[in-house]
Amino acid sequence: MVRAADKPEFEGTIVVLGAGPAGSMAAISAREESSKAKIIVIGVEPALPYNRTKLSHALHQEHLLHDNAAGLVLHDAEWYAERNIEIRLNSRVDVVDTYGKKITVTNLNDEETVEVKYDRVIFCTGANPWVPRGLIQMEDEGEEVSAKKVTNISFLRSLRDMLNLRASITTLTLPVHAVMVGGGVLSMEAMPSLLDSLPDGSTISILQGSDHVLSAQLNHEYSEHFVKNLNKHVAGKVNFVLNSRAQRILCEKDEHEEVRATGVVVKTHGVERTIEADLVIVAMGVRPFLPKFGGEGDEDLAPTLSRGTLVVNDHCQSVTSPSVFGAGDCCVIDSLPYAGTYSRALDTARVAGRNAAFFSLADKDIMSNMPSGPKALFGYQLRMWDTIMMSIGNTKPTDEDMIVSVPLPAGRAMCVFKKHKLTGAILIGHNRLEKQGMALVQAVRKQLSSETVMGLLK
Numbered sequence: 001m002v003r004a005a006d007k008p009e010f011e012g013t014i015v016v017l018g019a020g021p022a023g024s025m026a027a028i029s030a031r032e033e034s035s036k037a038k039i040i041v042i043g044v045e046p047a048l049p050y051n052r053t054k055l056s057h058a059l060h061q062e063h064l065l066h067d068n069a070a071g072l073v074l075h076d077a078e079w080y081a082e083r084n085i086e087i088r089l090n091s092r093v094d095v096v097d098t099y100g101k102k103i104t105v106t107n108l109n110d111e112e113t114v115e116v117k118y119d120r121v122i123f124c125t126g127a128n129p130w131v132p133r134g135l136i137q138m139e140d141e142g143e144e145v146s147a148k149k150v151t152n153i154s155f156l157r158s159l160r161d162m163l164n165l166r167a168s169i170t171t172l173t174l175p176v177h178a179v180m181v182g183g184g185v186l187s188m189e190a191m192p193s194l195l196d197s198l199p200d201g202s203t204i205s206i207l208q209g210s211d212h213v214l215s216a217q218l219n220h221e222y223s224e225h226f227v228k229n230l231n232k233h234v235a236g237k238v239n240f241v242l243n244s245r246a247q248r249i250l251c252e253k254d255e256h257e258e259v260r261a262t263g264v265v266v267k268t269h270g271v272e273r274t275i276e277a278d279l280v281i282v283a284m285g286v287r288p289f290l291p292k293f294g295g296e297g298d299e300d301l302a303p304t305l306s307r308g309t310l311v312v313n314d315h316c317q318s319v320t321s322p323s324v325f326g327a328g329d330c331c332v333i334d335s336l337p338y339a340g341t342y343s344r345a346l347d348t349a350r351v352a353g354r355n356a357a358f359f360s361l362a363d364k365d366i367m368s369n370m371p372s373g374p375k376a377l378f379g380y381q382l383r384m385w386d387t388i389m390m391s392i393g394n395t396k397p398t399d400e401d402m403i404v405s406v407p408l409p410a411g412r413a414m415c416v417f418k419k420h421k422l423t424g425a426i427l428i429g430h431n432r433l434e435k436q437g438m439a440l441v442q443a444v445r446k447q448l449s450s451e452t453v454m455g456l457l458k
């Protein structure tokens, strides 16, 4: 970015809450906009901002997780220092007072609480795994237990989750049965690494409430095709348990008084049964997370929230509170559908960071270049063994849409057209179809015509 020599720079304090990918990018963009602002990033995890998408693959590449995920971090400490960005790790944001413009932060190293003042704040606190109330219970009393207290229940969200999962796996010597609750992308991504990490002869059940896995990305037919491809590698080791919603995860105390999960009660077509488990991985989706808000002032200026998510405009600025910005999984842009994706986290963080550091927030020049319309469509790519799955846009066509199935030499594609424009596509097949998959993703973003799309797939 080229700065006009006479352009005034913002000199106040910008505090970024959350040291994930969005937090890191927001701080960098703020620094690009203002060389004079004081920029502080506060994160509760012990690691510098890291690429969360690589966590599941790191399960069987343990070295990547060591030294606070040194193998996954986006930039090292020196890099931030050179840009005069202060990063406070192991520091939990407890309360944000948007009226008094101050934040209460607890340093987890010494449990000391401090107050940090700001002129502008950027929320980048991401999302947490979702666990329905009452899901985890003691088997005999039916009393609810926190997942944190159960030694063999894991999530797939943070470095700590992965280290805990590794720790439970390394104690295993005999074959085990693991249950993954949720048949979405997280479970699919982690399943090969999990299979690789467990003792030989171990098996995995993947529970899915609906009648097909990857239900957010694929229709029934393509999901079946995907599973058929996977079964070439995992038949006899991985069982896809469809139409089966987890009702309860049952726990009991072992001889060392440790609470352990022993099985998962599932309901299939109205009938309950228990699937025994030595290890349970909960991957039922995430919920955006924001710290508590405090302080008092003009109610109209309080940041607007929608179901626990910060609502921002396409400047990534709170729709009601001008000094509050948001990026990544913890916020929703009022004009766009919510998607907890890595690229969206970075796109929003670039905009939020730059705008938070803008000299005058009343200036019309404040940046507003969020991709919108077809450009903002969420695409997903999954590679498992020699199989690739790509899905983008409208993959659940209605009667008004035209569906074209295209057989490919080592797979198949489904194209969904609305008024002859491509609005969604799925491709499943051999890895070597990646080029065609990428072309389809671009074709959906450009809403190309059916003739052009067929040409691309040849």
Ligand SMILES: Cc1cc2nc3c(=O)[nH]c(=O)nc-3n(C[C@H](O)[C@H](O)[C@H](O)COP(=O)(O)OP(=O)(O)OC[C@H]3O[C@@H](n4cnc5c(N)ncnc54)[C@H](O)[C@@H]3O)c2cc1C
Residues within 6 Å of the ligand: 017, 018, 019, 020, 021, 022, 023, 042, 043, 044, 045, 051, 052, 053, 054, 055, 056, 091, 092, 093, 094, 124, 125, 126, 127, 156, 157, 158, 186, 189, 289, 291, 327, 328, 329, 330, 340, 341, 342, 343, 345
């Ligand atoms: C295993 C895995 C695989 C994924 N794969 C893909 C993929 O293939 N493609 C894709 O598009 N997306 C993927 N995602 C999603 C993607 O990683 C997220 O969309 C992205 O990380 C969001 O970035 P974020 O910075 O908004 O939030 P996060 O990455 O959640 O970071 C938020 C940070 O804020 C911290 N924080 C929260 N509360 C506080 C507090 N009170 N005080 C201080 N700090 C706090 C959190 O600890 C965290 O470090 C995957 C996610 C996971 C977990």
